[in-house]
Amino acid sequence: MRRFLLSLLLLSVVAVWGWTFVVVKDAVAGYGVLSFLAIRYALATGVLAAAVAWRVRWPSFWAGAGIGLALAAGYLFQTFGLRFTTASHSGVITGLFVLFVPGANRLLFGVRTAPLVWGAIGASLVGLALLSGGAPQGANAGDALTLGCAAAFGLHVVLLDRYAKHHDVRSLVLGQLSAAAALFVAGGLLFERPAWPAGGVWCAILVTAVLATAVAFFVQTYVQQRLPAVPTAMILLLEPLFAALFGRLLHGDRLTGVQLAGAALMSGAALVVELYPLLRKRAGPASAR
Incomplete structure (x- = not known):
């Protein structure tokens, strides 16, 4: 039950x-992506720092900085x-992070993944x-860069799984x-021309900074103290599903039968x-009889 509740929290x-x-897609239509991310994460950092600054444990902070x-x-x-690539290519290739999670776990920490779980990963992809x-189809340089994104996100999940258990969550x-x-x-200053966000962009920044960044990553780190990396990755992989559902509800985007499948x-x-894990526990006593 505890695992189920943690999974619901992460979900x-x-x-x-x-x-x-959907909110960010509208906001960055007329504003630089890196500038948006810079303000969003700087604001999220400020919000969290105001809440926990007096309790910071510096070894945990620097471990978090490396993971960040x-x-x-x-x-x-x-x-x-x-x-250099399309949004659909980016979405599919980014989802490959779920393959890098068990791969990196095995390579870095010797953690094995069960065949049934590998099958579920394949089905999810x-x-x-x-x-x-x-x-x-028709791979290009953008696809290669996005594959690097998948590898980085997979590494983030694995490192968080490894170190969250031994460090203070807030720090x-x-x-x-x-x-x-x-x-x-740094990226925004180097590659974009800084500009003051419009009112609608500020609304998106505030929502994503507080709810989707400060609160969300606190919850993810808290959950990963208690859940293994691969189940966490499988839940995180459902983000495109929710994006499609909210796109349908908020933008009227159509979902075909294939997409629903x-x-x-x-x-x-x-x-x-x-x-x-529950099936394995039940199979254990049965196989012993």
């Missing part, structure tokens, strides 16, 4: 990210990749391809956001990974 964060995908570099690298690869309109999150904000500010496949795969 609520993923739903928020799916909703803010992987998070920021993922966003930067994704942002620059979108200059097929579902993601269906939801996004098909597998990418770890503050370190992540601080490092990401610093990189985004992809959504169902992704949800089923995530459920299999979630139930796997």
